[in-house]
Amino acid sequence: MSAERVDLRVQVGPLELPSPLLVASGTFGFGQEYAQYVDLGALGGIMTKAVTIAPREGNPGPRVWETSAGMLNSIGLQNPGLDTVIAEKLPFLIELGVPIIVNIAGETIAEYATLAQRLGEVEGLAALEVNVSCPNVDRGGMEFCREIPVLRELVAAVRDETELPLIVKLSPNVGDVVPTAEAALEGGAEVVSMINTLVGMAIDAVRRRPRLAHVTGGLSGPAVKPIALAMVWRVWRALQCPVIGMGGIFTGEDAAEFLLAGASAVAVGTASFVDPTSAQRVREELVEFCCGQGVETVRELTGSLRV
Numbered sequence: 001m002s003a004e005r006v007d008l009r010v011q012v013g014p015l016e017l018p019s020p021l022l023v024a025s026g027t028f029g030f031g032q033e034y035a036q037y038v039d040l041g042a043l044g045g046i047m048t049k050a051v052t053i054a055p056r057e058g059n060p061g062p063r064v065w066e067t068s069a070g071m072l073n074s075i076g077l078q079n080p081g082l083d084t085v086i087a088e089k090l091p092f093l094i095e096l097g098v099p100i101i102v103n104i105a106g107e108t109i110a111e112y113a114t115l116a117q118r119l120g121e122v123e124g125l126a127a128l129e130v131n132v133s134c135p136n137v138d139r140g141g142m143e144f145c146r147e148i149p150v151l152r153e154l155v156a157a158v159r160d161e162t163e164l165p166l167i168v169k170l171s172p173n174v175g176d177v178v179p180t181a182e183a184a185l186e187g188g189a190e191v192v193s194m195i196n197t198l199v200g201m202a203i204d205a206v207r208r209r210p211r212l213a214h215v216t217g218g219l220s221g222p223a224v225k226p227i228a229l230a231m232v233w234r235v236w237r238a239l240q241c242p243v244i245g246m247g248g249i250f251t252g253e254d255a256a257e258f259l260l261a262g263a264s265a266v267a268v269g270t271a272s273f274v275d276p277t278s279a280q281r282v283r284e285e286l287v288e289f290c291c292g293q294g295v296e297t298v299r300e301l302t303g304s305l306r307v
């Protein structure tokens, strides 16, 4: 079978994507940073760095540490803030003609609602991705994803403000991911994306100090892939809802594994730091995988794991 015969188009809830290969939030900036390395127009979609209402400098350094088979980060949602993103970052992205998904983060439900309302007025966006791993200041810093009723309320408040398709980015740092996925859907989201990073820590034993100034950070990369696959599989098996899978995807076969587990599309994250052209390579390798397996439409892989 030839590569041209593989149909890469996928439908993820209301989202029509030209290919199932996206780039994950926070690992691809606002796209411009990668323009000289990657044919951005060939991506299935771009998930932006998290946007908050006010600009954020993020946490003090060191805030990145390489671990065996992964990395820890405690960037802390550094971004130029909503007004600058709308004025200076989104026009470039929208001009590319690929689906643009804006990741939003807040400290209160009202902040998320404002972000949704303002971004809902921007022409040309494909969807919003709601990062629910943020501390909720109204609840003493408890992350939104950890309290099911609060999570449902948050998503419903965002839903009320925009007609854009909503993706809720699920955290692996909860007891059971299925009820959080359910709450997201009940709140009005059409799609869930998973997984965000796992809380982790690295220590310099000689200096008796944490490697990150923030002490703990988020673990990503190949180390988290088995956890991410299991979570995608559990959500798919329980809810059969549209899922965008991510967590340690470095090869086309990794991407295929997520699709088989139930994802309709996938995102490349940490791999872009190792090689900025990773998403493009993963896409080519996925096509090769499909050719080798006689798979004519990538859609047929979703949830087709034999168990």
Ligand SMILES: Cc1cc2nc3c(=O)[nH]c(=O)nc-3n(C[C@H](O)[C@H](O)[C@H](O)COP(=O)(O)O)c2cc1C
Binding pocket: 024, 025, 026, 027, 049, 050, 073, 075, 077, 103, 131, 169, 194, 195, 196, 197, 219, 220, 221, 222, 224, 246, 247, 248, 249, 267, 268, 269, 270, 271
């Ligand atoms: C440096 C860095 C920054 C990130 N920033 C965000 C963010 O702003 N919003 C978000 O929802 N996820 C963020 N993530 C999580 C990724 O989008 C992704 O869910 C996670 O890293 C797992 O995928 P990976 O193992 O392929 O990197 C970030 C990850 C990294 C490594």
